[in-house]
Amino acid sequence: MHDILRTDLITGLKLLWKECFSEDDDAYIDFFFQNRFDEKNLYYEMENGEIYAAVHLLPCYVTIDGREQKALYGYAGGLRKKFRGLDRFKGVVENMLQKNPNVFLFCPKESLVDYYKQMGFVPCFCQDMIETDEALQDENKKNDLKISPLESAAYENMRNDFFQGEGYVRWDLNAIDYALKEKRFCGGFTHLLHYKEHQYALIGEVKDQQLILEETTIPEEQLYDLLPSLCNIYGASRGTAYVRGKKTSDPMCKKHLIGMSNHLITHQNAYMGLTLI
Structure with a gap:
């Protein structure tokens, strides 16, 4: 030292x-x-x-x-x-x-990816982006959607249950607590979505009339349906949600590289999450 x-x-x-x-x-x-x-x-x-x-x-x-x-x-x-x-x-x-x-x-800047490759790091953490360019006023669905604060301890369990699998990066409670505090400090939100009998995490921000869900535990098939209504709730005209990277042919999905590793060379769809911490 x-x-x-x-x-x-x-x-x-x-x-x-x-x-x-x-x-x-x-x-x-x-x-x-x-x-x-x-x-x-x-x-x-x-x-x-x-x-x-x-x-x-x-x-x-x-x-x-x-x-x-x-x-x-x-x-x-x-x-x-x-x-x-x-x-x-x-x-x-x-x-x-x-x-x-x-x-x-x-998680290097895009301009530094090739530089990190020269040092032996391999791109392996990626996410898909689901996008919508409209906000819908569905009164029936709106009445089913409720938002409340997201607690750190609850989210630690939720994200472990939802994302656990090959290439999953798990953070401890202290790290998650800081990540949620940091998101709020930077003007973002950390919410618990209540939809019918289920609860889902919402972590993100609204920027230039765009809702950006940086991490969520809403199942992807439901996210396609809920994203326009969530845009409406947050006062956004369009929305983007990041989900676990995978092979897909859906035109609404776009691949987004978020990280590299010196070991995970075989897992091209690994999931990092909470990278801002």
């Missing part, structure tokens, strides 16, 4: 974050460090007393060949600008992998 005070460590990490992710404001960065940061889940490198690279390694579990294994999700990995162009980040990742012989999961 580097010899650095915790306050100096956090200051250096925040400086690195702002330089690598300029779209994130100070409030969001502070929110992460106050609610999710743990020095034990951090890999960083220094030069001349300065943090020039870091990756937050968030622990999770992934099912591979029917067995659940420990994994690390690399979040907010970055390199100071003055060190770029020298392929330094590749060396950082190689050092990190040597010190942490785990299954690693990354």
Whole structure:
């Protein structure tokens, strides 16, 4: 471990974050460090007393060949600008992998997918997008749809039951609790949908009159039917819902790559979920 005070460590990490992710404001960065940061889940490198690279390694579990294994999700990995162009980040990742012989999961920006491929990571986490360009006012259905707050403990059980299978990434209760808090902090919603005698999770946001369901436990065959009504409930004119990736010929579905791994090379339709944490 580097010899650095915790306050100096956090200051250096925040400086690195702002330089690598300029779209994130100070409030969001502070929110992460106050609610999710743990020095034990951090890999960083220094030069001349300065943090020039870091990756937050968030622990999770992934099912591979029917067995659940420990994994690390690399979040907010970055390199100071003055060190770029020298392929330094590749060396950082190689050092990190040597010190942490785990299954690693990354969600790189689309522009960096080829770069991660060069480091041995394989695209394997994908989702399908279901889209609708209309909101319907179905009074009978509207009366059957009720929304209430989604509790972390309840959702941990719901998502495990719904998504469990090959390539599923499972998060513990603390991770799920943070993810839901973060979604609300960023202006999104975390709701429990009551429909007839069933309950389903809804996690997402409304942006530019578009309802975006980033994760839901509504069965896909029902989602086609409910999405227009949900658009109406949330005051959106159109909607998009992300579901577990699979082979499909339905024209409403579009494939969406969300993650890569250094191990899951045979599971092209693995499911990650809650990737914002």
